[in-house]
Amino acid sequence: MTDTREVIVEAKNLDLTFETNDGPVHALKDVNLTIGKGDFVSFIGPSGCGKTTFLRVIAGLEQATGGSVTVNGMSPEEARRSRAYGYVFQAAGLYPWRTIAGNVKLPLEIMGFDRAEQGRRVKNVLELVDLEGFEKKYPWQLSGGMQQRASIARALAFDADILLMDEPFGALDEIVRDHLNEQLLSLWARTEKTIGFVTHSIPEAVYLSTRIVVMSPRPGRITDVIESSLPRERPLDIRDSKEFIDIAHRVREGLRAGHSDV
Amino acid sequence: MKSLVPVLAVVAGIVAIWYAAAVGLNAQWTYDQAARAGVELGFTDVLRDAMVQDRPVLPAPHQVAVELYDTVIDKKITSKRSLVYHGWITVSATLLGFVIGTGLGILLAVGIVHNRAMDMSVMPWAIASQTIPILAIAPMIIVVLNSVGVQGLVPKAIISAYLSFFPVVVGMVAGLRSPDAMQLDLMRTYNASRVETFWKLRLPASMPYLFTSLKVGIAASLVGAIVGELPTGAVAGLGARLLSGSYYGQTVQIWAALIAAACVAAALVGIIGLVQRLMLRRMGMGQ
Amino acid sequence: MGWVIFAAVFWAAAWWVNGRLSTSVLADQRGVKLIVPTIFGLTILVVWEGLVRGLNVPGVILPPPSVIVGTIGDSLPILWEDFVQTFVKGALSGYAMGCGAAFLIAIVIDRSAFLQRGLLPVSSFIAALPIIGTAPIMVMWFGFDWQSKAAVVVVMVFFPMLVNTVQGLASSEAMQRDLMRTYGAGYWQTLIKLRLPAAMPFIFNGLKIATTLALIGAIVAEFFGSPIRGMGFRISTEVGRLGLDMVWAEITVAAIAGSAFYGIVALIEKGVTFWHPSQRAG
Numbered sequence: 001m002t003d004t005r006e007v008i009v010e011a012k013n014l015d016l017t018f019e020t021n022d023g024p025v026h027a028l029k030d031v032n033l034t035i036g037k038g039d040f041v042s043f044i045g046p047s048g049c050g051k052t053t054f055l056r057v058i059a060g061l062e063q064a065t066g067g068s069v070t071v072n073g074m075s076p077e078e079a080r081r082s083r084a085y086g087y088v089f090q091a092a093g094l095y096p097w098r099t100i101a102g103n104v105k106l107p108l109e110i111m112g113f114d115r116a117e118q119g120r121r122v123k124n125v126l127e128l129v130d131l132e133g134f135e136k137k138y139p140w141q142l143s144g145g146m147q148q149r150a151s152i153a154r155a156l157a158f159d160a161d162i163l164l165m166d167e168p169f170g171a172l173d174e175i176v177r178d179h180l181n182e183q184l185l186s187l188w189a190r191t192e193k194t195i196g197f198v199t200h201s202i203p204e205a206v207y208l209s210t211r212i213v214v215m216s217p218r219p220g221r222i223t224d225v226i227e228s229s230l231p232r233e234r235p236l237d238i239r240d241s242k243e244f245i246d247i248a249h250r251v252r253e254g255l256r257a258g259h260s261d262v
Numbered sequence: 263m264k265s266l267v268p269v270l271a272v273v274a275g276i277v278a279i280w281y282a283a284a285v286g287l288n289a290q291w292t293y294d295q296a297a298r299a300g301v302e303l304g305f306t307d308v309l310r311d312a313m314v315q316d317r318p319v320l321p322a323p324h325q326v327a328v329e330l331y332d333t334v335i336d337k338k339i340t341s342k343r344s345l346v347y348h349g350w351i352t353v354s355a356t357l358l359g360f361v362i363g364t365g366l367g368i369l370l371a372v373g374i375v376h377n378r379a380m381d382m383s384v385m386p387w388a389i390a391s392q393t394i395p396i397l398a399i400a401p402m403i404i405v406v407l408n409s410v411g412v413q414g415l416v417p418k419a420i421i422s423a424y425l426s427f428f429p430v431v432v433g434m435v436a437g438l439r440s441p442d443a444m445q446l447d448l449m450r451t452y453n454a455s456r457v458e459t460f461w462k463l464r465l466p467a468s469m470p471y472l473f474t475s476l477k478v479g480i481a482a483s484l485v486g487a488i489v490g491e492l493p494t495g496a497v498a499g500l501g502a503r504l505l506s507g508s509y510y511g512q513t514v515q516i517w518a519a520l521i522a523a524a525c526v527a528a529a530l531v532g533i534i535g536l537v538q539r540l541m542l543r544r545m546g547m548g549q
Numbered sequence: 550m551g552w553v554i555f556a557a558v559f560w561a562a563a564w565w566v567n568g569r570l571s572t573s574v575l576a577d578q579r580g581v582k583l584i585v586p587t588i589f590g591l592t593i594l595v596v597w598e599g600l601v602r603g604l605n606v607p608g609v610i611l612p613p614p615s616v617i618v619g620t621i622g623d624s625l626p627i628l629w630e631d632f633v634q635t636f637v638k639g640a641l642s643g644y645a646m647g648c649g650a651a652f653l654i655a656i657v658i659d660r661s662a663f664l665q666r667g668l669l670p671v672s673s674f675i676a677a678l679p680i681i682g683t684a685p686i687m688v689m690w691f692g693f694d695w696q697s698k699a700a701v702v703v704v705m706v707f708f709p710m711l712v713n714t715v716q717g718l719a720s721s722e723a724m725q726r727d728l729m730r731t732y733g734a735g736y737w738q739t740l741i742k743l744r745l746p747a748a749m750p751f752i753f754n755g756l757k758i759a760t761t762l763a764l765i766g767a768i769v770a771e772f773f774g775s776p777i778r779g780m781g782f783r784i785s786t787e788v789g790r791l792g793l794d795m796v797w798a799e800i801t802v803a804a805i806a807g808s809a810f811y812g813i814v815a816l817i818e819k820g821v822t823f824w825h826p827s828q829r830a831g
Contacts, residue, residue, distance in 0.1 A: 059731055060730075061727055061730060061731070080730065080731060080733055081733045082733075083732065083733050085731070086731070087727075087728065087731040089724050089727070089728065090724075091724060093722070093724050093725055093728055095725075095743070095746065095747075096824035096825070097746045097749075097822075097823075097824040106732075106742065107732045109742070110729075110732045110733070110734045110738050110742070111732065111733070138824060140824070265666045265667070265669075265670055267667075268663050268664070268665075268666040268667030268668075269666070269667050269670050269671060270667075271663070271667050272664070272667035272668055272671050273667075273671065276671075319689070319690070378571040378572055378576065379564070379567045379568045379570075379571040379572070379585075381571070382567070382570075382571045382576070382581075382582065382585040382586065383567050383571075383585050383586050383588065383589035384586070384589065385586075386582075386586040387586060387589065387590065390808055392761060393760065393761055393807045393808045393810070393811035393812075394761075394803070394804040394807045394808060395761070395764045395765040395768055395769075395803050395804075395807050396765075397765050397768070397769050398765070398768045398769070398780070398781065398784055398799070398800055398803050399784075399796075399800055400769075401772065401784055401785050401788040401796075402784070402788050402793060402796050402797075402800075404788075405788045405789075405791070406610055406611070406793070409609070409610065409791075410610065477677070481677045481678075481679070484679055485679045485681055488679055488681070488682065489681065489769055489772065492772050492773070492785075493772075493785065493788060493789075500682075501682075504682050504684075504685055504773075505685065505773065507685065508685030508688065508689070508773060508774065511689075513686070513689065516685050516686055516689075517686070519682070520682045520683065520686070523678070523679045523682050524678040524679070524682075527677055527678045527679055528674065528677070528678070531677050
């Protein structure tokens with residue numbers, strides 16, 4: 001299944017060591033992973049396992065200290081400069097002085113799209129995340145879930161093929177989270193992007209992904225990569241099926257194994 | 263201490279620019295003198311002369327340093343030409359005024375926080391007064407009080423008190439009101455009286471705010487005392503030295519008095535900062 | 550004596566009214582929030598008038614408000630001339646130059662963390678010093694007229710404005726700046742689209758502080774020497790002639806100018822930083 005698809009992200013023997021006042025911190029050690037086009041890959045693990053760091057390395061926001069990583073065949077820096085991906089942070093991070101439309105336009109302005117094009121894309125992408133009608137509102141007038149949807153819209157606006165998401169739904173309550181998970185899946189089906197998704201939640205990881213990467217800390221490393229056997233079309237109540245529970249169980253085992261090494 | 267090297271670099275840069283500017287500004291006079299005497303001057307001669315003029319346009323740093331040394335260390339403290347003597351006159355007025363202003367300010371702040379009528383009637387004026395140039399009435403206060411026989415230290419202290427009063431009121435009110443609703447509710451569950459809540463919660467919580475206002479207040483008090491020395495014909499104090507230096511064209515004296523005033527301000531604010539750090543550390547509020 | 554009794558009664562009555570208003574259910578309405586301090590201010594004026602007349606305080610010590618208002622009415626041309634000299638020429642030009650310079654220099658040193666770490670402590674230090682003491686030096690360099698006063702104002706507003714602007718430029722969160730990096734945005738794009746708007750609350754804080762400093766600087770600098778015009782000049786000479794009503798008239802004009810100046814900047818701030826929690830909570 002993975003062999004014939006185009007490789008988007010390739011990490012080989014990736015190492016990242018931070019020098020701190022208390023000595024070196026091995027945030028990532030000997031990480032090997034390939035992400036193919038159209039994959040939905042979740043990264044799950046306890047705090048300090050390096051999942052966010054790995055995402056940031058792919059995004060070119062951190063520099064590896066050993067090994068190699070390529071994105072679209074280029075270095076992450078070059079990929080970043082060629083605007084290959086959209087990044088969604090844990091907090092929505094919308095600019096309070098811009099309207100929702102203004103916020104979604106931000107990357108478009110920077111990347112030099114013309115005015116008419118900007119308007120078109122904003123409209124499309126707000127429809128995609130179900131926020132039509134909210135263009136002229138300000139972020140503080142929206143709920144947490146809506147702000148995060150706007151943040152996702154912003155990341156989709158410039159048509160990058162890759163979407164990197166760092167615990168985007170962590171701060172939201174369960175009901176909103178479920179809804180957004182559903183929306184994200186349908187978005188993924190429609191746009192066929194490659195998605196890297198960091199999460200703390202086992203059900204979320206299993207529900208969303210085609211592949212789950214289990215990581216553990218000290219040093220940050222991959223303990224298991226699970227190929228999901230669930231079909232691409234998934235209603236929410238697939239979470240009660242035996243298949244789902246089996247995969248979740250395997251994830252849990254992987255997490256426990258990582259912990260006991262420590 | 264990471265900032266030490268950049269700060270020293272900036273200070274060194276300022277001193278260098280100061281020297282260059284001194285030469286630049288003073289050179290004109292040197293050239294004029296030379297032209298009048300019909301003498302040709304080389305560059306090093308101009309350079310040297312610019313640094314040692316009696317009435318320079320801009321005294322060189324070492325000239326100011328010499329004057330400071332002269333009037334601070336070489337003169338007896340009781341001498342009327344000693345900067346320590348003048349400095350003490352200004353500082354004593356500052357401290358007296360500061361203590362009065364702060365004391366009254368804290369009392370008013372307590373009143374404002376506990377009495378709604380005072381809050382609604384006085385607080386807007388306290389805030390508005392910060393936009394009014396209060397210092398402008400300094401001469402009037404001096405002269406009016408002099409004419410009823412109150413002279414010397416007290417009128418200046420009154421100006422200083424007035425200037426530190428409002429920042430302390432505003433800051434202290436903010437501080438006394440800083441505990442959040444949750445902590446106040448906790449006090450209510452203990453059935454604490456308003457007095458107990460004040461001493462156990464509001465007052466400790468207001469300490470950081472108080473110290474910030476104290477720093478602003480003491481700097482303002484010092485300025486008040488200095489300006490208060492001007493109207494009486496500049497007899498004594500740092501402000502007086504500034505004024506008399508300006509009347510008699512004694513630029514080095516002006517600069518020495520200004521640097522002395524700056525040092526006094528730094529010292530006073532520094533002392534409050536020290537008290538702040540000790541007190542907050544004892545209270546576990548760290549930094 | 551009647552005047553004193555009148556003043557006492559007025560004070561009691563006003564206190565009662567304010568007491569009732571502030572504890573009533575109306576207390577939270579905006580109108581009431583304006584009325585209560587207004588009553589308080591008016592009471593001060595009435596008591597002032599009453600005590601001065603009733604106790605026969607000499608006009609050279611403390612004139613009553615009615616006399617001051619009369620003087621203002623009679624001296625409008627002089628007051629206007631002084632206002633233009635001190636506020637418009639001295640304070641306003643110094644304010645514009647000082648704040649403008651501080652803003653530009655903050656942006657220039659923005660790219661050098663070294664310069665920032667050096668300049669910020671030094672600037673905070675200088676901002677706490679009695680800068681008004683530089684007035685005689687400025688008079689020596691720039692002459693007696695408004696230029697020396699503007700120069701004093703420039704020095705007074707420069708450092709607080711610099712400190713505030715630098716703090717403002719640093720206030721954008723790391724996450725926001727990372728987001729800009731993911732867009733491949735350059736330094737200037739990040740500066741204009743993110744860091745400057747985020748810095749506005751701090752910059753306006755500095756601008757507001759500077760309004761007060763500018764007016765004080767311009768007036769007090771005139772105590773050190775001025776041509777025959779200007780609010781500071783008028784105050785110090787009238788004080789010498791014991792024409793205290795004129796002094797109070799000038800102070801009133803200064804008070805109005807100061808609050809109006811601050812108020813205008815605060816109004817602009819409301820427009821620019823409408824999004825900031827402090828403006829929304831209200």
